[in-house]
Amino acid sequence: MAVKWVGIDFGQCLMEPTGLRTYLLLGDVLKAQGRPERIPEVLRKFRIVVEAHGGHSLLKESHRDKIHSIVFGGDDEAMELFNSMEKDYLSVGEGAEEALTYMNEQGLSVNIVAELKKTLGKVGKDAVSRFLNGKKLIKHFECMYTPQGKIDLKSGSIDESYKGKTKESGQLYERLVEELKGRGIKPGEMLMVGDKIETDINPSRRLGIKAVQYTGYIDQGPSEADYRVSSFFELKDLLKGMIA
Numbered sequence: 001m002a003v004k005w006v007g008i009d010f011g012q013c014l015m016e017p018t019g020l021r022t023y024l025l026l027g028d029v030l031k032a033q034g035r036p037e038r039i040p041e042v043l044r045k046f047r048i049v050v051e052a053h054g055g056h057s058l059l060k061e062s063h064r065d066k067i068h069s070i071v072f073g074g075d076d077e078a079m080e081l082f083n084s085m086e087k088d089y090l091s092v093g094e095g096a097e098e099a100l101t102y103m104n105e106q107g108l109s110v111n112i113v114a115e116l117k118k119t120l121g122k123v124g125k126d127a128v129s130r131f132l133n134g135k136k137l138i139k140h141f142e143c144m145y146t147p148q149g150k151i152d153l154k155s156g157s158i159d160e161s162y163k164g165k166t167k168e169s170g171q172l173y174e175r176l177v178e179e180l181k182g183r184g185i186k187p188g189e190m191l192m193v194g195d196k197i198e199t200d201i202n203p204s205r206r207l208g209i210k211a212v213q214y215t216g217y218i219d220q221g222p223s224e225a226d227y228r229v230s231s232f233f234e235l236k237d238l239l240k241g242m243i244a
Contacts, residue, residue, distance in 0.1 A: 003210075003242050004185045006103055007113035007145065007176075009194030010128050012217045014112070014137075016091040022046070022056060025089045026071070029081045045071045064127070086127060087134030093216055095233035100140035102236050106243055109142050109185075112153075113176075113192065115167045115199055116146035129153075145176060170203035177207050191242075193235060197223045212238070 008014050026046060027039050049066050053059040059066065072078040103110045114128050128146075132138040132153070144151045147166045150159035165171035177187050187208030194200025194214060201211045201223045212235065213225035229235045 002189055003108060003191050003239060004189040005109045005111070005180060005191070006239075007111050007190070007192045007204075009192075009196070009200050009214070010112055010114040010116075010131075012195045013193065013200075013214045014093050014096055015131055016093045016096075016217060022089070025082065025085060029078055029085060032081055032085075033078060042071055083127060083130060087131045090131060092135050092137065093214075094231040095236065097137065097140075099232035099236040099239075100137065103239065104140055106239070108239075110140055111142050112144040113167065113172070113194070113200075114144060114146050116144075116148055145172060147172065150179075167199040167203060170206060173204050173207050173209065177209070191239075193229075196220065197225075201225045 023043055023046070026042055027036075030036055030038050030042060046067070049063075049070050050056055050059055053063045053066070067082065068074065068076075068079040072082070100110060112128060112132070116126055116128060126148075128144060129138070129151075132141065138153055141153050144153055145162060147162065147164055150162045152158075162172060162175055165175050167173065173192075177190075180186075180190065188210065190204075190209045191212060192200060192204040192209050193212040195216075195218055197213070197220050201213055205211045205224055205226070210227070211223075211225045212227045212229055213220075213223050214235075215228060215230045216232075227238055229238060
């Protein structure tokens, strides 16, 4: 199978949260503001919000605005500090940079496909873009596809035809297949890499896109994915077999 286009999920895939230290980050945000006395109150609110939304990853992917409105009580400065400092507390998936460099060398179109349902402020200041810039990975990617729009990571332009279309509904993938058809790329020449069965694997596979289940951080169990990898080193080896 010839692969021409690769989409990679962000949370718990490209972004490896094993070393995530959110509670330390919250404390450092308040120290940077000169308000360390607020730390116990903010940590208590954060624990409540995390429990209410089913864990850290779900909170940050789909309910990030609650950190701003509830945890920080609408404090714009605190949220801006949180967003700018967060990248320093996150890691990159094992072998990601080596795999990305290989894909670039092979002339593949490499992209982020993220369920970024909400952004606080201008697109480009979101958690994904900050992470890519902070880890010096943005050079490897062409575009970021999200329900906020398709962002060209080279020019910064935004295609709003993706706005409101989510991964879980499958609408984002439907629009993606339609776009790539115009570039001469068929679904079978597309590869979607992600950890979540309901947003990365099933909706993409239904359209004929090849799906790779990434289990490097969380293994959600058996799925209908075409392939499974536990690191980006394995993804690189998988791609070598496809391209050869």
